[in-house]
Amino acid sequence: MSIRMAALSTTFALAALAAAAPSAQAAQAAAQSVQADGSPCGPQYQHNGRTVQNCPDWSPSGSIPVYGSNAKGTVVGYIDPAGTDWYVCEVTGASHTVGEYRNYWWALTMADNHKWGYVSEVYFRGGGNDQDDGGLRECRGAGGPGGRPTR
Incomplete structure (x- = not known):
């Protein structure tokens, strides 16, 4: 009986390790993405009823333009x-260039004048050209391209 119990315990332990392996790999991939960024967005929190994240940003001109869509267009x-500003999520869109930096990832946020729009991630610290932020969640549903975040 004890040999059967030992074999059964070993089988369950191996099955548990095999089941945990994909999640460990996914966690490692996410950690590598954040490490490659160098200055990823912070953890999610609630701001005025919306889930947002603070992201370190910069601008050579002293202000970051917020566009009406992720296809550039009009500055709203x-x-x-x-310091850092809050963003809701990220989505791909038109390529945007500032000096030697370029990016086709855009982050949904609210401008200082309280108008919703998108900021090119070329203004985000860390990461390389055409690289998304290592920590900002992707837009889905109503928060996607042309949409607004849901409460």
């Missing part, structure tokens, strides 16, 4: 980049 407002 600006963000003062002193």
